[in-house]
Amino acid sequence: MNTEGVFSRQQNGVVQPLLTDLYQITMAYAYWKTGKVTDHSIFDLFFRKNPFQGEFTIFAGLEECLKFLQAFHFSQSDIEYLKQTMSSVEDEFFEFLSNLSTNDVVIYALDEGTVVFPRIPLIRVEGPLIITQLLETTLLTLVNYASLMATNAARYRIAAGNSKLLEFGLRRAQGPDGGLSASKYSYIGGFDGTSNVLAGKLYDIPVKGTHAHAYVTSFTSFSELLMLTIKWRSELVPLFKVVITEVNDGELAAFISFAMAFPDQFMVLVDTYDVERYPCHVTYNTFTPRQKCLPNTPTHSKYRSGLLNFCAVSLALNDLAFQAVGIRIDSGDIAYLSFVAREYFIKISAKYEIPCLNEQEHKINCFGIGTHLVTCQKQPSLGCVYKLVELNHQPRMKLSQDVAKVSLPGRKDAYRLFSEREDALIDLLIRPDEEQPSVGTKILCRHPFEESRRAYVTPSKVEKLHKLYWKDGRVCRTLPSLEDIRNNVSTSLKSIRSDIKRNHNPTPYKVAVSDNLYNFLHNLWMENAPIGELT
């Protein structure tokens, strides 16, 4: 096994050019071999269907793409590996490869964090055919998962209202780097933080459990806290209607340890131990759960050990002038159980005339999301594609039986048109030689394939979506911070009507072409589509 390293990124965190399909390099060779070195191409990177059965997508991954372009270079060791792998290739090609750079590539892209829709080119790559072809797989890899994750996170954000959202998925992520990307792009999509410490360090994302800036020195007495807790526990037993043998002592010890280490951040899991149903377990002759085998056992009694212990420690902390933060529930009917917990907290604060355990409303105010978030269980990949739309200034299109797969030929510019209320109305693609849409001027927007579907739009605001990001071998815009991108997601989402963003039965957003582009597309189509023959 190669000992040089087992990672996809170089020392500076940038993805290597060999992270591509061999196919791309053999194609590059075929282009080179047949004299296509100076051919000029335009590729569109876009997707055809929003993920998660939704009607919007968040575009992410652009910064990583630009850094990849910046560092693009086949090292001597890469070239040697390729030589040994592609043995029938001429040496001059490898010389050509080792001198290849992205200096002649031009990239137009949407701002990272923008809400995007099917068919709009997220990135337009212009330049010599060989180098643009070589970028395909890596750009797709960098955009697909980043956008999928940011979109997934944004959907959770919309569903969760004002609750805090934390990403907890590292242990279930698809590889260590998958875990890091999940933390980064879920933050962009609207999460409030992550449990992943390295992500916190690398991207300056809040990590779960960050403490208040009160350095605790006064609190060193274990025995004091212990005594107070034991006292409070005896007090509380009747209130919780439990038998003391049902309350787990190991759990109490763990809670006290935690409270001693973090007296101002006391928050614990209350569902480690079950107290319910053990009388049924003595026979062990089945795996079938037997919920409610004791007719009068309330269903929430399994949490009474944890809740009681939590309250005892919290009251002891209160005596020592610290305030507990809350509880964590990892299993069962969380909504119902948070309500049960709330009832106990209210009862206790009333009975002992102490301030409520938490000044905020007692309800779920933080969700930690793991597997479903980081693996995007509902749809684990986004189908971005990278299609040649122009070669040597001639438009190119992929013809397909499936109309949805026909690609839009030629260089296109995209505009978002807004209503008076600043709602996004429609995205419009036009040909580069057309006049750009302007505020107050009526413009005809057409469905790209259905002749009869068209509408006039008079925009109150017009946004040019494509911006020049890369030229002459360098990034030519100031790149936004992660925080800026996150804000762009939130701003961009605000301009989208809520029926488009909703989970259930969302309305599709309209993506249209100008009349000019419509005619251009359909003429080209008719010219190129072969005519069948009835036999």
Added chain:
Amino acid sequence: MNTEGVFSRQQNGVVQPLLTDLYQITMAYAYWKTGKVTDHSIFDLFFRKNPFQGEFTIFAGLEECLKFLQAFHFSQSDIEYLKQTMSSVEDEFFEFLSNLSTNDVVIYALDEGTVVFPRIPLIRVEGPLIITQLLETTLLTLVNYASLMATNAARYRIAAGNSKLLEFGLRRAQGPDGGLSASKYSYIGGFDGTSNVLAGKLYDIPVKGTHAHAYVTSFTSFSELLMLTIKWRSELVPLFKVVITEVNDGELAAFISFAMAFPDQFMVLVDTYDVERYPCHVTYNTFTPRQKCLPNTPTHSKYRSGLLNFCAVSLALNDLAFQAVGIRIDSGDIAYLSFVAREYFIKISAKYEIPCLNEQEHKINCFGIGTHLVTCQKQPSLGCVYKLVELNHQPRMKLSQDVAKVSLPGRKDAYRLFSEREDALIDLLIRPDEEQPSVGTKILCRHPFEESRRAYVTPSKVEKLHKLYWKDGRVCRTLPSLEDIRNNVSTSLKSIRSDIKRNHNPTPYKVAVSDNLYNFLHNLWMENAPIGELT
């Protein structure tokens, strides 16, 4: 944004200790604060359910875990980050952390690539509580996805018989590193190669399109190939029953370019252009596919352009003493279409009295798998857990309402017992002080929870599953190569009965405990489970 680097692995490709949940570090602090520095613990890493509704799993990721242990060290920059994040923590703890090593950790594990089953500890981690706790998230991250991917690949391997399997998923992988891991662990699981060039370079895995070692120098004439191809195409038109206008010239040009670059490796996509159904497209007023709108158009006619062009180039290559490799089909009913292609090949080789285009049988002999493989769409995560089973030589167990979630307490050794035909019969967990099972000796194997389910087994072969892999701060076994691990998967799978491995309705494999362990477990359970009260 931090500019230090944006990657989860250090320069040597090893995962960093900060790639963990903050929770682990706060727990470590709580342990430290309450004097648990010398507490001795044993953790089991295991899963409870096989993935993909199957009945087996391939254990993978061990080498990466061991390398992580080897490099485990909180750097000065890590410590500074933690200090600033955990502001209420005493300075002495950070000193403790920065001196922390894995020297006192002992790791027993199964060989990487072994077929494994629920509840068998894949890795047993022994050592001081604080360090063993700190390893949890990272070990889970490294084992979960690696094992999931290797298992997914092994399932494809079983289904595909002798066909070649290539991993093509990079562009849809969950991040760049997810793509690399997918290539590596699908190779372990039985794939024959990958399209991912970097994976090829780093792990010495065959990359798709690797060429025969015949350096081609003689072949430089484009015009010769072109002329021959044109001649053959006219010949073939009647045989394919197409009108020449239906055959795409751009496609032909692309094929010829490719053939010129790789005359001994000619294999192309034949489904880029459709020839069918265009007569129906003129109205453009619907998205509904209208297959069969022309009554006599054979459904495979859409591939006739590609097939005809492929055959023309192949015959021209044949004139020049090169043999074409085959075609690639990416869409539609691949099984049916490969049959259609075969028919044309046979017809042509008969008519022109040339050897068949490919000496092998004309059928699908290679599958390239992308999204479904790398994202494990059917189940995108494996649920490995990491549970404390012994603390200071006292057994620990998690009690749960859900019997399936009860963990098996104490240190346990695992054995695999085989039949005379060398079929694996059962995996048996025993207590460390028990005599180990031996060939020819009858032993009672019990279901861990169901009292009445038990069986005597007289093994013809006994395999001790746990081996010592880490002690005194270093790896203490020679680590196998990737190829060795891949062979272990194949050997290990051969010993598993095929009804256990099948896709549909597989038989569960039995995992049992010794009578001694059964009694130990149930006594402990009864001692610890609280007794309810009827009210």
